[in-house]
Amino acid sequence: MSLVGVLHRAETGLRDLLSRVARAFGWTPVAIPYPGYGSGGRVRVLGRVLLAPAGTHPESRLRIPGWQRFLTLEAPGTAVDVDVAGTRRRLTSDADGLLDAVVEVDRPLDGRPEVDVRMSTGDRSATAPAHLSSTDAHRGVVCDIDDTVLVTEIAHPLRAAYRTFVQRSRNRRAVPGMADLLREVTAGAEHVPVLYLSNGPWNLIGPLARFLERNGFPPGPLLLTDWGLQRDRWFRDGQAHKRSSLLRLAEDLPGVDWTLVGDTGEHDPALYEEFARAHPDRVAEILLRDPTAAEPVVERVGDVPVVRAADGTGLSRGRARLRG
DSSP states (O other): OOHHHHHHHHHHHHHHHHHHHHHHTTOEEEEEEEEEEEETTEEEEEEEEEEEOTTOOGGGGGGOOGGGGGOOOBOTTOEEEEEETTEEEEEEOOTTSEEEEEEEOSSOOTTOSEEEEEEEETTEEEEEEEEEEOTTOOEEEEEOOBTTTBOOOTTSHHHHHHHHHTSOGGGOOBOTTHHHHHHHHHTTSSSOOEEEEEEEEGGGHHHHHHHHHHTTOOOOOEEEEOOSOOSSOSSOOHHHHHHHHHHHHHHHSTTOEEEEEEESSSSHHHHHHHHHHHOGGGEEEEEEEOTTOSSOEEEEETTEEEEEESSHHHHHHHHHHHHO
16 A cells, blocks of 8 residues: 555554544534535535534534634535425535535526525524525636635645635735726626636635635635545545536536636646637637736637736736726
8 A cells, every 4th residue: 555545544543542532522423514506406515514512503614714624524414304395305514524516406596696505404494595596607717725716825835825714815915907807707697607726625614715705706615625635635626627627617507608817827727728718619719817918918719819918907907998
């Protein structure tokens, strides 16, 4: 067995031991719903099951400060009752404690911007919205988070680690003009789907959601991933997460042409170009934040326009140039 396999087995054994100790002290599973999305009568529900002290409200686990957010005990294999607009399903958390399923709702959901998703374990329950796009929506937005809307400086690991693990979300800086840009892209139509796709961990969904709301970004679900050792590798494959998420969105919302928003610091340009070449009829435009661009730059991937600029204001100017 490889070193990473040995460490993964040791970590799993330690978590199992800590979970047994926590349960002995009265901790029980709580389901924490995350914002989902849907259209028509289909809703994708997302959430996680963690162990928590008796009497703890599930939503309080989203407000744990700083690095303590990563000290969680997941509860795999836990049955969770889910209610979406009166349609009830029982789901089971996966090996990482995650819940991810599509619920076919018994009655139409058209005409409303969101619907509540309630998750319950025992006598504790919590609610999160599922954001609904119109069944005739023809455009939507997929937007990266780190260094696209939120200044993280991933290229400088120590600064990025401080901002991720220590700095409070209320003190984080938004990339100038990005909230206005997303509102511009979604203006003029009702219930345009907006999804925030990131390689950040689910542990950060609470502060990230509050950051987006506080800085005026359009509401929408966050599609994050799970950090930690894997059986055969040190980290999860971030590119695979984004690639599979884009393909999933194309299937879930088949009538939508996407504006893909990211930055040039990591893999967004290559991933978005790959998706645009494979599905040119599903991509309206690619907008990339490039801190090195003195002026907006307009390029193309096939027939798909690509705009690069230093911030949201520059990207908006580049889009205006495309419209003539």
